[in-house]
Amino acid sequence: TRYKVVVCRDLGPDVMPLLRGKPELELVVWPEDRACDRRWLLENIHGAAGVIVMLTDKVSGSSLQVVSTMSVGYEHVDVNAVAKRGLKLGYTPDVLTDAVADLSVMLALMAGRNGGIGISVVQKGQWTEYPWAPFGFCGPQLSTTAASPTRKIGFIGFGRIAQATLARLVPFGITHCLYSSNPSSAPSSERDAQLAQKYNLQSVKRVDIDEVARESDVLFILAPGGSGTYHVVNETLLRKMKPTSILVNASRGTLVDSDALAKALREGWIWGAGIDVVEGEPQVSVDHPLVKEPKCVIVPHIASATLETRRDMATRAAQNLIAAILGGQMPAQVDLRGFA
Numbered sequence: 595t596r597y598k599v600v601v602c603r604d605l606g607p608d609v610m611p612l613l614r615g616k617p618e619l620e621l622v623v624w625p626e627d628r629a630c631d632r633r634w635l636l637e638n639i640h641g642a643a644g645v646i647v648m649l650t651d652k653v654s655g656s657s658l659q660v661v662s663t664m665s666v667g668y669e670h671v672d673v674n675a676v677a678k679r680g681l682k683l684g685y686t687p688d689v690l691t692d693a694v695a696d697l698s699v700m701l702a703l704m705a706g707r708n709g710g711i712g713i714s715v716v717q718k719g720q721w722t723e724y725p726w727a728p729f730g731f732c733g734p735q736l737s738t739t740a741a742s743p744t745r746k747i748g749f750i751g752f753g754r755i756a757q758a759t760l761a762r763l764v765p766f767g768i769t770h771c772l773y774s775s776n777p778s779s780a781p782s783s784e785r786d787a788q789l790a791q792k793y794n795l796q797s798v799k800r801v802d803i804d805e806v807a808r809e810s811d812v813l814f815i816l817a818p819g820g821s822g823t824y825h826v827v828n829e830t831l832l833r834k835m836k837p838t839s840i841l842v843n844a845s846r847g848t849l850v851d852s853d854a855l856a857k858a859l860r861e862g863w864i865w866g867a868g869i870d871v872v873e874g875e876p877q878v879s880v881d882h883p884l885v886k887e888p889k890c891v892i893v894p895h896i897a898s899a900t901l902e903t904r905r906d907m908a909t910r911a912a913q914n915l916i917a918a919i920l921g922g923q924m925p926a927q928v929d930l931r932g933f934a
């Protein structure tokens with residue numbers, strides 16, 4: 595038998611041969627270099643055994659045996675429907691952890707140091723209007739200094755990506771790490787103590803989200819999207835943050851109330867924001883409240899966008915699909931127990 599497999603995006607010359615090399619698979623590949631049309635997907639998924647989707651494609655099931663997404667997040671997949679139909683769901687954790695952590699640090703630095711404003715001044719030919727000045731473009735420093743020897747880094751969500759981000763910040767001299775995490779995950783003071791010791795920090799502590807907001811100099815949002823985390827960063831939380839603090843979101847736009855964040859930046863409740871994801875993206879125009887905020891540095895959902903990582907993610911997505919259809923062990927399968 596041959597299994598029809600729908601591939602919602604060309605995965606490139608390194609990865610497509612993995613799929614094309616399997617005689618058991620009959621591939622139907624979206625031919626264009628843009629997100630596939632919903633209608634095309636719905637038409638072609640009919641009778642398919644598997645599908646490889648991007649986070650831009652919404653899927654729920656039908657005749658499928660497997661949904662393989664080229665992303666670590668899977669809130670675009672109706673997991674309840676997938677679980678109810680007994681489908682397998684593959685995703686791409688781990689391979690993007692470092693790339694996303696790298697970008698999270700970049701956003702923290704960009705936002706703190708007025709990177710967005712600085713770049714725009716130069717690009718608009720306005721440097722002469724903003725020559726070097728003793729306190730021009732100054733923002734809060736990420737590294738500690740002799741006169742300012744403590745830095746508290748906070749995380750909403752404390753999975754692999756958050757911990758990789760923490761590791762990158764150690765050489766900046768940070769002293770404390772606070773995080774809040776999913777109530778269903780067991781607290782581990784042992785792991786916290788181990789991390790503090792490993793990185794020579796004064797403390798690593800799981801606290802409630804309000805305390806993370808109140809205490810953090812830089813607050814990273816690195817938790818999954820979906821209904822469970824919708825607008826966890828809202829006006830109430832932002833009002834608790836320090837006026838010198840930086841907010842970084844490299845997870846999903848839905849975790850942040852954009853209007854509240856724009857207000858927080860406008861009114862100086864926080865210093866700046868570094869944003870990789872915006873609710874409603876990619877429909878984010880120049881009139882969007884966050885785009886209009888000079889202290890908001892926004893990049894268009896590129897946290898995992900390195901040549902190496904995207905190739906690894908595409909490879910993993912192909913391997914997950916092939917394994918599920920040909921009866922092997924998927925390299926990275928979402929645990930769907932508890933759904934449906």
Ligand code: GLV
Pocket residue numbers: 649664665666667668690845898
């Ligand atoms: C990116 O946002 C991903 O979920 O992989």
Ligand code: GLV
Pocket residue numbers: 666687688691752753754755756816818
């Ligand atoms: C979340 O998926 C993480 O890796 O932190």
